[in-house]
Amino acid sequence: MTSGPTKPAEYLRLAREIEASPVEGAAKLAVLSTFTAELLRPFLVVECQRLNCPVRPWFGPFGQLEQQVLDDRSPLAQQSPDVLWLALRLEDMDRHLVHESPAIGPAATRQRLDAIRERLVGLARSARAKYRASILAANLAASASHDTNVFDANDPDGFVHLLAECNRQLARDLAQIPDAHVFDYAGTVAAAGAERWTDPKLWYMARSGCSSQNMILLARKLARSVRALIRPAAKCVVLDLDNTLWGGVLGDDGPEGIKLGDDYPGNVFKDFQAALLGLRRRGFLLAIASKSDEQTVLDMLDLHPEMLLKREHFACICANWNPKPASLRKIAETLNIGLDSLVFFDDNPLERATIRAELPMVHVVDLPADPLGYLAALGEVAALDRPRLLDEDRQRAEMYESETLRRQVQDQAVSVEDFLRNLEMTAQVGRCDASTLERVHQLIQKTNQFNLTTRRHNVDDLRRFMDSPDAAVAWLRLSDRYGDSGLVCVGIIDRLDDETWVVDTLLMSCRVMGRQVEDAFLAYLAELARAAGAKRLRGIYRPTAKNSPVQDFYNSRDFIDLGGDAEHLYEAELASPLFAWPAMIERVQQQNKENVSA
Amino acid sequence: MPSQVEERTRKVVAEVFGLPLLAVTVQTSHETVDDWDSLNVLNVLMAIEGEFDVSISPEEAAEFVSVERILAVLQGKGVS
Incomplete structure (x- = not known):
C-alpha cells in the first residue's frame, strides 16, 4: 500500500x-x-x-x-x-x-x-x-x-x-x-x-x-x-524467490552464491522466511510463483541448509517461464480458492504492475526496494489480519499437505471407489452448540463455492435457529488416514409446513469436494427432518457469482425440480434411498466436543 | 499581491470547510461560514499546525475566528 x-x-x-x-x-x-x-x-x-x-x-x-x-x-x-x-x-x-x-x-x-x-x-x-x-x-x-x-x-x-x-x-x-x-x-x-x-x-x-x-x-x-x-482474510501468500526469499538470483549465482544465512545481508532474508513460516502456522498457505527452472528451485528448497522454508511448507509451487498471472491462476485453481484470496509478494515492480493490471482482485504488496523493509511491509498487509484463530486455521497448512498425499493416492487408485475406500474416511455429525458456533459462523461467512444458498447468517440468526423447535443447525466433521479435516459441513433446516422442511443453508468446505461427504451430510439432515416428523425435504439453489460448482446439486440427486429464477426449488421424499449414508464413510459417534480456541 | 502564507491559509480553510478556494478570502470568518463551530476550529487548528509545522496554543486558537485573525496569529509566530 x-x-x-x-x-x-x-x-x-x-x-x-x-x-x-x-x-x-x-x-x-x-x-x-x-x-x-x-x-x-x-x-x-x-x-x-x-x-x-x-x-x-x-x-x-x-x-x-x-x-x-x-x-x-x-x-x-x-x-x-x-x-x-x-x-x-x-x-x-x-x-x-x-x-x-x-x-x-x-x-x-x-x-x-x-x-x-x-x-x-x-x-x-x-x-x-x-x-x-x-x-x-x-x-x-x-x-x-x-x-x-x-x-x-x-x-x-x-x-x-x-x-x-x-x-x-x-x-x-x-x-x-x-x-x-x-x-x-x-x-x-x-x-x-x-x-x-x-x-x-x-x-x-x-x-x-x-x-x-x-x-x-x-x-x-x-x-x-x-x-x-x-471482510474475509486472504488465504494464501504467493512468493517470488530471487531477491524476495533470498538475495541474488539462484539461476545465475547458484545455491552457494545467493545471500541467505546468519550474516548481513543473508540474515535479512532468513528473518523474512521465519515470519512467513509464522504466517503458515497461523493458517495461511504459502505458494511460489517464480520464473525459474523447477528442478533448480526444488533442489534449493530440499538441500540448502539455510532455507527455513522447505518444499513441504508450500501448498503449491509454480516455477516455470510462464507469465506470473498464469502462475497465480494455476495456484488459485490448484488450491481451490479464489484469486481474491491471494497475497502477492514480489520484489520486481514490473511483475507487481502486471498482476495489478491483469488480476486486480489479488492483494499486491508494495515491497520497498530495500529488503530491510520487507518485514515491516509484511506486517502492514491488512488482508492477513484475522481476529481469532480456530484450531482449523492452525491445521490448515497441514491439511493441504495431506491433500497433496491424497492426490498421490488418487493417482495410484484404479477407480474412484478404490480411492475413497483407501482414504478410510470417518465422519462425526451433530447439532450446533456453543462450542461449535464460532466455526459454524465462520464457514457461513466465508464459504463461496460449495454453498447452495449463500445466506450469510449472523450469530444472532444462528442462535434463533438453534433455539427453535422448528429448525436445526447441523455440522459434520471429517477425518481420514491422512489427518483431521475438522468441521467441514454446515446445514440449517427449518419447517415450512407440517410435512415439508426446507434446507435453508447447505455448505461444505471445498477441500473435501468429490468425496461423497456432501451425501453423508445430506443423509444426516434428512435424518433430522424425519425425526421432526417431516415427509419431504425442499432444497434451494440460489445462484451467485461463485457457486456454479453446485448448480446441479439437487438435480443430480434426483430431487424434483420445482423451477424458479432467483431461487431454484427442489423437493424429494424423505423415504427416498437418495438419502442413504454413503458406504465409503464410516459414521462415528461424537467423542469430544469441538475444541475451539478462545 | 497576496502572500504565500495567505494563499496556503485560504487553501487550508477551504479544505476544512469544503469550500471552493476562490470563495475563501481574508474576510472569511465564523460569521460567514455556517460550519465554523468549535469542532471545526479544532480541525482548522490541526490543519494549520500540519501545514506550517507550528504549534498553536489554546490562547492563539481562541483567535481562530477568521482568516484574517489566523494570519495575524501566524505572523505573530514569525510565519511569513
Whole structure:
C-alpha cells in the first residue's frame, strides 16, 4: 500500500470527497467513547477507504455509554451498526488511578482496574445481546502523564504489570462473547510512544484522545480491525524467490552464491522466511510463483541448509517461464480458492504492475526496494489480519499437505471407489452448540463455492435457529488416514409446513469436494427432518457469482425440480434411498466436543 | 499581491470547510461560514499546525475566528 496522505487538511478534503458519494454497502461503524472521538472522523473515513472497506462512522454523544447501549430508543439503537467500537480510556474511567496506584498498593489498584474491565465487558455483553454488530473493545493504555520512573517495570506488582494483567483478562472475557474482540489501543499507543500520544492542548481544550498525527495511526489500526471483522482474510501468500526469499538470483549465482544465512545481508532474508513460516502456522498457505527452472528451485528448497522454508511448507509451487498471472491462476485453481484470496509478494515492480493490471482482485504488496523493509511491509498487509484463530486455521497448512498425499493416492487408485475406500474416511455429525458456533459462523461467512444458498447468517440468526423447535443447525466433521479435516459441513433446516422442511443453508468446505461427504451430510439432515416428523425435504439453489460448482446439486440427486429464477426449488421424499449414508464413510459417534480456541 | 502564507491559509480553510478556494478570502470568518463551530476550529487548528509545522496554543486558537485573525496569529509566530 502506498503511504497515503500525511496532513490533516488533506484528510478532511479526501474524507469530504468520499462522503459526498457514499457507496452502497458501506459498513456502519458506531463509536461510543469517553473522549471526543469525532475528530477521528476524516482520518477513519479515509483510512477505511484505502483498505477498500468503506465505512460510515457514527459517533455517540460524548461520554454516554450504558445510556446508548441499554436504551432501545437511543440514537445507537437506531443506527443498527455493523461494528461497534467501545473506546473507553483508563484516565477517563478512573481519572487519577495511575497517580494513586503507588499509594494505595497493588490489591486496591487491581480492584479498581477490575471495576473498569467489568464495566467494559458488561457493555460489550449488553451490546452483543441487543445488536447484530461485531464489537471492538479498546484495551487500556497507560498515559504518559503518570509519574514515570525508569524502574517502573522493576516492581512485579507495579502499575505497568497490573495493567497488562487487566488487559489479558479483558481478552479472556471478550473471547467468551461471540464476535467481540479486543481493539489493541494499548499496542497502538505503545507503538507511537506514550509520551507523544496526546497533545496536551487538544486534550485540555477539547478532550481529544490523541494528537493529530496519532489520529492517523489510530485510524489506520482501527480501519484494519474493522476490515478484518467484515471482510474475509486472504488465504494464501504467493512468493517470488530471487531477491524476495533470498538475495541474488539462484539461476545465475547458484545455491552457494545467493545471500541467505546468519550474516548481513543473508540474515535479512532468513528473518523474512521465519515470519512467513509464522504466517503458515497461523493458517495461511504459502505458494511460489517464480520464473525459474523447477528442478533448480526444488533442489534449493530440499538441500540448502539455510532455507527455513522447505518444499513441504508450500501448498503449491509454480516455477516455470510462464507469465506470473498464469502462475497465480494455476495456484488459485490448484488450491481451490479464489484469486481474491491471494497475497502477492514480489520484489520486481514490473511483475507487481502486471498482476495489478491483469488480476486486480489479488492483494499486491508494495515491497520497498530495500529488503530491510520487507518485514515491516509484511506486517502492514491488512488482508492477513484475522481476529481469532480456530484450531482449523492452525491445521490448515497441514491439511493441504495431506491433500497433496491424497492426490498421490488418487493417482495410484484404479477407480474412484478404490480411492475413497483407501482414504478410510470417518465422519462425526451433530447439532450446533456453543462450542461449535464460532466455526459454524465462520464457514457461513466465508464459504463461496460449495454453498447452495449463500445466506450469510449472523450469530444472532444462528442462535434463533438453534433455539427453535422448528429448525436445526447441523455440522459434520471429517477425518481420514491422512489427518483431521475438522468441521467441514454446515446445514440449517427449518419447517415450512407440517410435512415439508426446507434446507435453508447447505455448505461444505471445498477441500473435501468429490468425496461423497456432501451425501453423508445430506443423509444426516434428512435424518433430522424425519425425526421432526417431516415427509419431504425442499432444497434451494440460489445462484451467485461463485457457486456454479453446485448448480446441479439437487438435480443430480434426483430431487424434483420445482423451477424458479432467483431461487431454484427442489423437493424429494424423505423415504427416498437418495438419502442413504454413503458406504465409503464410516459414521462415528461424537467423542469430544469441538475444541475451539478462545 | 497576496502572500504565500495567505494563499496556503485560504487553501487550508477551504479544505476544512469544503469550500471552493476562490470563495475563501481574508474576510472569511465564523460569521460567514455556517460550519465554523468549535469542532471545526479544532480541525482548522490541526490543519494549520500540519501545514506550517507550528504549534498553536489554546490562547492563539481562541483567535481562530477568521482568516484574517489566523494570519495575524501566524505572523505573530514569525510565519511569513
